[in-house]
Structure formats: C-alpha cells, structure tokens
Amino acid sequence: MSRIADRKVADPGLANGVASLTPEKIEKVVNQVLKGETGAKLKVYQETCMRCGLCSQGCHFYMSHDFDPSYSPVNKATETMYELMNKKGKVTPDQIYLMAQMAFTECNLCKRCAHYCPIGIDTGYIMSMVRRICYMLDVVPQYIRDTSHSHASTMNQMWVKDDEWIDSLQWQEDEARDEFPDLRIPLDKEGADVYYSVIAPEPKFRTQLIYQAAAIMHAAGVDYTMPSEPGWDNSDMCMFVGDYENMGRLKRAHFESAQKLRVKRIVMGECGHAFRSVYDMGNRWLGYKNSPVPIVHAIEFYWELIQQGKIKITHKYEKPVTIQDPCNVMRGRGLMDKLREVVHFLCEEVVEMIPNREHNYCCCAGGGVINCGPPFKNTRMEGNRIKAEQLKATGVHDVVIPCHNCHGGLEDIIGYYDLGMHGKFIGDIIYELMEKPEL
Amino acid sequence: MGISKWDWETGQKTVVESLSPIEGHGWQEEPYVSPDGETVAAIVQVDEGVFSVRTNDTVWENTFDKIWGLKFSPDGRLTAICQQDMEWVLVVDGEPMGETTDYIWETKFSEDGSVIATMYKGMERYGVCVDGEPWEELFENVNQYTLSADGAHAAGVAQVQSLGQADIEGFKKGIYTVVVDGVRWPNKYLNVWGPAFDATGEHVAAQVRPSVHAYTIAVDDKPWAATYGQVWEPIFHPKDGSVVAPVRVAGKWGVAKDGNILWEPRYAQCLYLQYGKPGNKLWAVVAPSYGEFTVACDNAAWDVTFPVVTDLVVSPDGTRAAAIGNEDNTNFRIVVDGKAWDGVYDMAWPATFCPGGKNVAAMVEKDGKRIILVNGKPFERSFDMAWPPIFSEDGAKVLIRAIENNSYVRIVADVARF
Numbered sequence: 001m002s003r004i005a006d007r008k009v010a011d012p013g014l015a016n017g018v019a020s021l022t023p024e025k026i027e028k029v030v031n032q033v034l035k036g037e038t039g040a041k042l043k044v045y046q047e048t049c050m051r052c053g054l055c056s057q058g059c060h061f062y063m064s065h066d067f068d069p070s071y072s073p074v075n076k077a078t079e080t081m082y083e084l085m086n087k088k089g090k091v092t093p094d095q096i097y098l099m100a101q102m103a104f105t106e107c108n109l110c111k112r113c114a115h116y117c118p119i120g121i122d123t124g125y126i127m128s129m130v131r132r133i134c135y136m137l138d139v140v141p142q143y144i145r146d147t148s149h150s151h152a153s154t155m156n157q158m159w160v161k162d163d164e165w166i167d168s169l170q171w172q173e174d175e176a177r178d179e180f181p182d183l184r185i186p187l188d189k190e191g192a193d194v195y196y197s198v199i200a201p202e203p204k205f206r207t208q209l210i211y212q213a214a215a216i217m218h219a220a221g222v223d224y225t226m227p228s229e230p231g232w233d234n235s236d237m238c239m240f241v242g243d244y245e246n247m248g249r250l251k252r253a254h255f256e257s258a259q260k261l262r263v264k265r266i267v268m269g270e271c272g273h274a275f276r277s278v279y280d281m282g283n284r285w286l287g288y289k290n291s292p293v294p295i296v297h298a299i300e301f302y303w304e305l306i307q308q309g310k311i312k313i314t315h316k317y318e319k320p321v322t323i324q325d326p327c328n329v330m331r332g333r334g335l336m337d338k339l340r341e342v343v344h345f346l347c348e349e350v351v352e353m354i355p356n357r358e359h360n361y362c363c364c365a366g367g368g369v370i371n372c373g374p375p376f377k378n379t380r381m382e383g384n385r386i387k388a389e390q391l392k393a394t395g396v397h398d399v400v401i402p403c404h405n406c407h408g409g410l411e412d413i414i415g416y417y418d419l420g421m422h423g424k425f426i427g428d429i430i431y432e433l434m435e436k437p438e439l
Numbered sequence: 440m441g442i443s444k445w446d447w448e449t450g451q452k453t454v455v456e457s458l459s460p461i462e463g464h465g466w467q468e469e470p471y472v473s474p475d476g477e478t479v480a481a482i483v484q485v486d487e488g489v490f491s492v493r494t495n496d497t498v499w500e501n502t503f504d505k506i507w508g509l510k511f512s513p514d515g516r517l518t519a520i521c522q523q524d525m526e527w528v529l530v531v532d533g534e535p536m537g538e539t540t541d542y543i544w545e546t547k548f549s550e551d552g553s554v555i556a557t558m559y560k561g562m563e564r565y566g567v568c569v570d571g572e573p574w575e576e577l578f579e580n581v582n583q584y585t586l587s588a589d590g591a592h593a594a595g596v597a598q599v600q601s602l603g604q605a606d607i608e609g610f611k612k613g614i615y616t617v618v619v620d621g622v623r624w625p626n627k628y629l630n631v632w633g634p635a636f637d638a639t640g641e642h643v644a645a646q647v648r649p650s651v652h653a654y655t656i657a658v659d660d661k662p663w664a665a666t667y668g669q670v671w672e673p674i675f676h677p678k679d680g681s682v683v684a685p686v687r688v689a690g691k692w693g694v695a696k697d698g699n700i701l702w703e704p705r706y707a708q709c710l711y712l713q714y715g716k717p718g719n720k721l722w723a724v725v726a727p728s729y730g731e732f733t734v735a736c737d738n739a740a741w742d743v744t745f746p747v748v749t750d751l752v753v754s755p756d757g758t759r760a761a762a763i764g765n766e767d768n769t770n771f772r773i774v775v776d777g778k779a780w781d782g783v784y785d786m787a788w789p790a791t792f793c794p795g796g797k798n799v800a801a802m803v804e805k806d807g808k809r810i811i812l813v814n815g816k817p818f819e820r821s822f823d824m825a826w827p828p829i830f831s832e833d834g835a836k837v838l839i840r841a842i843e844n845n846s847y848v849r850i851v852a853d854v855a856r857f
C-alpha cells in the first residue's frame with residue numbers, strides 16, 4: 001500500500017497555508033468545525049463503518065491504481081477525517097498538508113462509493129468536510145483558491161468584468177445574426193419564461209456555446225432572457241473550496257437575479273457541479289429546502305423541447321457515440337433516462353460505456369479537482385485509467401459529455417492515453433443537426 | 440414631473456391603438472412604459488443592423504447600430520444604451536448625453552429622476568458616469584455602484600491594486616475598497632460588497648472582508664470592531680446615522696447595530712433590512728426555522744411562513760409592511776401585515792402602499808393574464824400585459840398601465856371600485 005506522503009505534490013496554496021499553522025490553531029479550528037458544523041452524521045459514519053472495504057471498487061482512484069488501498073474511500077476517510085476526530089484535532093501542520101492534498105485532489109466528491117457501501121456511507125460528504133476544515137485553516141490549493149476569490153469578488157468564476165459579460169453576449173448575438181437574421185439574446189427581459197444561466201468559462205473561452213444555445217432557443221421559440229448584471233454565473237468553486245460563506249453569497253446573487261426578472265424558472269447550461277450548488281448545497285446554506293427558483297438542467301430542457309417537437313433536425317448524427325454520465329446530474333438528479341432519450345433522438349448509434357448511468361465512473365475532473373490546476377494534472381490522469389479503459393472499450397470516436405468539468409477531464413484523459421476520441425456537448429450536436437434558415 | 444401633475448381623471452384612454460410593428464420595421468422588442476403611463480416605448484429594428492426606439496406612434500429620428508437597456512427615469516425621460524461606430528453612449532429622449540466611450544451599462548436614477556448615471560469604461564479604466572460626466576479618476580475595475588437618493592453622489596467598489604494570475608497571497612492582502620465620487624477610501628479589504636448611502640448622501644456603509652474568514656461592516660472606511668461569519672447589506676437609520684446589518688454568528692442570523700448585537704442570532708436567514716421614513720421600526724425577511732421564511736418587525740416574526748419570501752415593502756410611516764410569499768417560485772401570495780391575501784398566483788410583483796399607508800396595491804399574474812389588485816381585490820378585468828399599479832397622492836385612485844387587444848391603455852380607477 002502506498003502512502004499519501006510518498007506522493008506529496010508541491011502547491012503554493014497548500015505550502016503557504018501550512019507554513020502559518022500552529023498545532024494550537026489546528027486543534028481549535030478542527031474542533032470548532034466538528035462541533036459547530038457537522039452533525040451526528042459524521043460520528044455515525046465513523047462508528048458504523050466496519051472497514052469492510054466494499055466501497056473500494058466504487059472509487060476510480062482505487063481501480064486505476066491497481067487496487068492500492070491508499071486510494072480506497074474508507075482509507076481516505078480514515079487518514080483524514082477519522083484521524084482528526086480520533087486525535088481531537090491534535091495533528092501536525094504537515095499532516096494537514098497531506099490531508100488537504102487528499103481531500104482536494106484525490107477525491108472528486110462524486111459519491112459513487114456510497115452506492116457500494118452496504119450502509120451508505122457518503123465518503124464524498126466526509127471529504128468535503130475535510131476541505132471545509134482545510135479552508136478554515138487557510139490551506140487550499142492555489143488555482144482553485146483563485147477561482148473562489150474570483151467568485152467572491154465578481155460573482156463569477158473567471159474574473160469576468162461586468163461589461164465583458166454583456167459584451168460577450170452582444171458579440172455572440174451579432175455573430176449569430178449572420179445565420180439567423182432576427183435572432184436575439186434578450187437581456188433583462190422581465191417576465192420571460194426562462195432565465196438561461198451559464199458558467200464563466202463560456203463568455204471567457206467557449207463563446208460558441210452561448211451562440212449555440214441562442215440558436216437553439218431561437219429555433220425552438222423559447223421565451224427566455226439572460227441577465228445583464230452579476231448573478232448570471234451558476235458555477236461555484238466556493239462550494240468545493242469549503243468557503244460556504246461565499247457559496248451562500250454567490251447563490252443569493254444567482255437566485256435573486258432570477259427572482260428580480262420574474263422568470264418562471266432557470267435553465268442552466270451543460271454543467272454538473274453548478275447543479276449541485278444550486279440544487280443541494282448553496283440553496284440549503286441560505287436556508288431554502290429546495291431551489292427558491294426551479295432549476296432545469298440542459299439535459300432535461302433539451303428533453304422537454306424534443307418531447308414538444310420544438311427541436312427539428314435535418315438528419316441524425318451518423319457516427320456512433322458513447323455517453324458520459326456526469327455524477328452530479330445522475331446520482332444527484334437521476335437524469336440518466338432523459339439523457340439517453342435525448343442522445344438516441346439525435347444519434348444513429350449509441351455504444352454504452354460499462355458501467356454506466358448512476359454507476360458510471362467520475363471523469364476525475366469534478367469536485368473541483370481540475371480547478372486545482374497543472375500541479376495535479378497527473379493525479380487526475382493516473383487516477384482515472386479506468387475511465388480511459390472504459391472509453392477505449394466502446395470503440396467509438398465521439399463522446400457526448402453534458403458537463404463542462406467532464407469535458408475538461410475527459411479531453412485530458414483522451415489526450416494522455418492517446419485514445420483519439422473527441423468530446424461533444426449535446427448543444428454541439430443539436431446545433432450541428434438542427435434545421436437552419438436558408439440564406 | 441411629480442405624480443400630482445399627472446392626469447388623474449378617472450377613466451380609460453387608449454394611448455396607442457395598435458402595438459403591431461410599424462410598417463417597414465423588421466421587428467419590435469418588448470414594451471416599456473413611462474411612470475405616468477403616457478408613453479409606451481420599444482426598441483425597433485428599422486433596417487438590417489439599424490435600430491431606433493419607438494415611442495407611442497413615433498420613432499426617434501436618430502438610429503444606432505445597437506440599442507439595449509431601455510429604461511424610463513422616474514421623471515419620465517426615456518433612456519437607452521446605444522452603440523454607433525463601435526462607441527457607446529447613453530441616449531436620453533433621442534439625444535446623446537455626454538461623450539461616447541468604450542462601454543456603458545447599468546443605468547440608474549436619483550429618486551426624483553433628475554440625475555441619470557451609468558457605469559463607464561474608457562481606455563480599459565472603470566468608473567461611474569453621472570449626467571454624462573465620468574469620474575475624473577478611473578480604476579482597474581469598479582462594480583456594485585449606487586447613487587445617493589438625490590443623485591449628488593455615487594459610490595462603488597473599486598479594485599485599487601492589480602493582481603497577477605492566480606496570486607492568492609496578493610488577494611489576501613486586500614485589493615478592493617469603496618470609491619465615492621471617484622475618491623477611494625484609504626483602507627483596502629479582501630472584498631467589499633454593496634456600498635449604501637445614508638439619506639443625506641454624506642456617509643457610506645458597506646460589507647467588508649478584512650481578513651480571509653472575517654466579515655463586518657465598514658462605515659466611511661471604519662470597520663466595526665466585531666467581525667462575523669458573514670454579513671449582508673447594511674442600511675442607515677433614516678435619521679440618527681446608526682447602521683444596522685444582518686450578521687451570522689455560529690451558523691445563525693441576527694442583526695447588529697453599530698457593531699453590537701441588536702437581534703440575537705436565532706434565524707436560519709435574515710436579510711433585506713428596511714426602515715420606514717421615520718425610522719421607528721426595523722423590518723426584515725427572516726427564516727425562524729430552516730425552509731420557513733416570513734417577515735419580522737423589531738425582531739418579532741409574523742406567524743405565516745412560506746418556503747420563500749421576497750420583495751419586502753414598508754409603508755411610508757414604517758408601521759406596515761407587505762411582501763411576496765411563494766413556494767419555490769410557484770403559488771405566489773401577497774402578504775400584508777402578516778396575512779396573505781386570498782389569491783394564489785403564478786407570479787407577483789412588489790406591492791406598493793399609498794402615500795397615507797392605508798391602501799395596498801400589487802400586480803400579479805395568473806394563467807398568462809396580469810391582474811391588478813388593491814387591498815386584495817382584483818380590478819374588474821385582467822390584461823394580456825400590464826405594469827405595477829401606482830397610487831395617486833391622496834391614495835384614492837390607482838393608475839393602471841396595460842395592454843389589451845394589442846392596444847396600450849392607461850386607466851385611472853377609483854380605489855373604491857375594487
């Protein structure tokens with residue numbers, strides 16, 4: 001069995017944070033969080049876990065490292081949270097470094113293991129509480145920390161300034177008018193049915209996704225709007241960093257911008273973690289049992305449009321595709337059937353990855369791991385050999401990936417393992433196939 | 440033009456017979472109406488790539504490459520954010536206000552509408568532009584700006600220090616502060632949110648993050664001594680200069696005043712603090728328990744709760760309040776003084792009190808029709824589209840601005856008729 005200490009990765013966020021820790025501070029913060037923020041659940045988990053190891057096969061890290069027990073969910077919990085609980089916070093700064101590395105980069109909070117545990121222990125939850133403690137100790141990997149700073153400062157993930165956001169939408173509207181002369185991206189249209197929300201990488205790097213969404217909304221005749229003011233970004237790295245205070249602030253901005261525009265519901269783009277933030281974590285921190293404004297994930301929205309006959313395609317996608325099931329909208333929302341109905345509507349042939357649906361392996365980018373940046377790219381690559389094997393076994397070249405994180409993660413894996421495959425959003429395919437006006 | 444000068448004669452007038460696009464126009468966007476209800480306006484595409492604004496049955500003479508952000512000021516002037524030859528300017532009643540620049544957005548008005556402001560960007564520097572005049576000093580970034588009630592002052596959050604890529608240690612030293620009329624506060628903070636003026640416009644309070652895990656309120660750059668787990672928007676007392684804000688302590692929300700606890704933290708949520716004009720009572724939206732929201736006055740919560748409560752409105756004398764309750768954006772109710780009106784709706788807009796505080800009006804939507812309510816009773820017919828009602832000064836009449844059968848109509852109705 002390897003040890004986390006053998007694979008320590010240099011990261012300034014972790015190193016600088018640990019440098020200013022004292023054993024007293026660690027003890028105080030650990031006990032504060034354990035006492036004030038974790039309920040009976042953690043204690044029950046620790047006391048009832050029988051160390052049977054059935055969760056191990058649930059974890060892609062374990063499977064990809066030749067069944068190295070160090071990567072087993074139960075070991076991750078044991079080396080981090082259970083150690084903190086047993087020692088009542090009396091651990092060294094060096095240990096905190098390693099615990100942080102494990103919690104932030106060797107667990108995607110994907111919750112797959114919970115399906116394999118006979119008593120349903122949710123190691124993803126345990127690791128997110130380790131992250132919370134690390135955040136309160138100011139020990140967080142540099143790159144993801146920076147995105148959380150952006151979130152707190154601009155209410156979006158990529159330091160997009162207020163004018164740059166509007167400008168990107170207007171630019172995409174302009175571009176799209178060459179193809180659809182009367183297309184609009186309606187800003188701040190009060191009372192629209194749908195508020196369309198995206199994540200900051202879209203205006204920053206993937207503007208074609210905004211273009212495509214606008215084209216689909218236009219063709220389907222959806223009464224929608226996008227806000228000109230902050231709140232438009234549904235993503236949430238504060239959640240993954242353990243900065244729940246600013247997770248709450250972010251979600252307030254998001255929900256309030258939709259409430260202010262008096263829309264019926266929020267439709268979000270193809271993103272998984274953002275769904276968890278608006279549907280599970282951020283809303284609850286604010287005191288809401290559900291989302292104060294209903295959230296519809298793009299998979300579900302496209303499914304609806306197809307059911308209503310509002311998406312018309314000229315032909316089906318001819319090449320065979322496989323499907324990546326994003327954890328947060330599969331295990332978190334149960335969209336596996338709808339995803340398949342959408343993909344089968346669009347594509348001639350689907351070759352499933354095995355296992356799939358709610359048992360699908362995580363992309364290894366989720367849970368903020370990809371956001372920890374270049375220092376941890378190898379952790380993701382080596383930690384998800386199983387996904388590469390899964391992808392390869394399908395024998396297809398195109399992967400339908402309805403999640404931004406999964407996209408980044410799978411593209412990296414495809415490159416690293418030289419699989420010669422390519423990822424596509426559902427929006428990419430709909431746009432490619434949809435009927436367009438003849439100019 | 441004050442409300443008292445509007446046409447308050449009871450009856451209905453068709454202001455625009457047909458709202459169909461004017462002949463030759465490619466398309467016409469969603470309508471906006473003036474506060475007095477005499478004008479309806481929309482952005483129109485007059486030719487490919489050429490836009491203008493339709494007001495009633497006429498069209499602005501000037502055309503632009505792009506137009507967005509149509510807004511009427513409280514004094515009835517029509518503003519639009521317009522682009523011509525790649526440069527942007529605010530256009531007011533068809534005429535540009537000030538010089539063109541790289542970008543403008545977020546139009547705001549003083550209470551009476553006499554002052555008009557926007558955010559402003561020129562040569563990659565940011566500031567506020569008031570009545571066409573940008574601040575003398577501009578910054579690397581400014582956001583969350585606000586105007587004082589009389590429009591004499593503007594404040595925002597400015598980035599006053601550059602930050603390298605992923606420089607998390609630099610961030611922790613503080614790169615933000617409040618800037619008032621282009622002049623920055625001396626202190627820097629990790630974050631600053633939602634600066635707010637007092638009634639005189641002389642003082643500013645804001646939420647600040649002085650260190651990674653601490654949040655508090657700074658008033659004129661002086662942070663309170665106490666810090667909290669999180670804070671929300673501060674407000675000034677309308678008369679005595681004190682400041683209150685929701686604060687989070689050990690996972691529960693309460694209210695602090697000038698850095699001391701005023702409402703003991705016991706709520707799952709507490710936000711949208713408000714005083715009436717005299718400052719006699721303090722109101723807020725609170726969640727006495729998880730998932731159950733209501734309104735509290737001086738820390739006493741109403742009995743009625745909803746999964747979501749928004750749009751708290753306090754009567755001018757501060758003794759009454761109204762809010763919107765809903766079930767996750769469905770089944771909207773108007774709640775006044777702790778009692779929900781009978782109707783259940785698909786959407787609701789903020790209620791409004793008449794100046795005397797006796798009557799309450801609101802607009803709601805049901806099955807795609809807009810309904811105007813006064814004291815819970817609907818106007819005799821509903822509309823395809825409408826805007827929130829406005830009371831006359833004596834509170835005896837309401838102005839209804841609505842669209843029916845493709846005509847824009849202006850109705851003055853006696854409150855007694857409801």
Ligand code: SF4
Nearest residue numbers: 059107108110111113
């Ligand atoms: S990565 Fe997923 S399966 Fe592995 S421990 Fe974390 S939550 Fe469990």
Ligand code: SF4
Nearest residue numbers: 049050052053055117
């Ligand atoms: S499967 Fe469950 S009980 Fe068994 S070791 Fe894993 S977490 Fe513990």
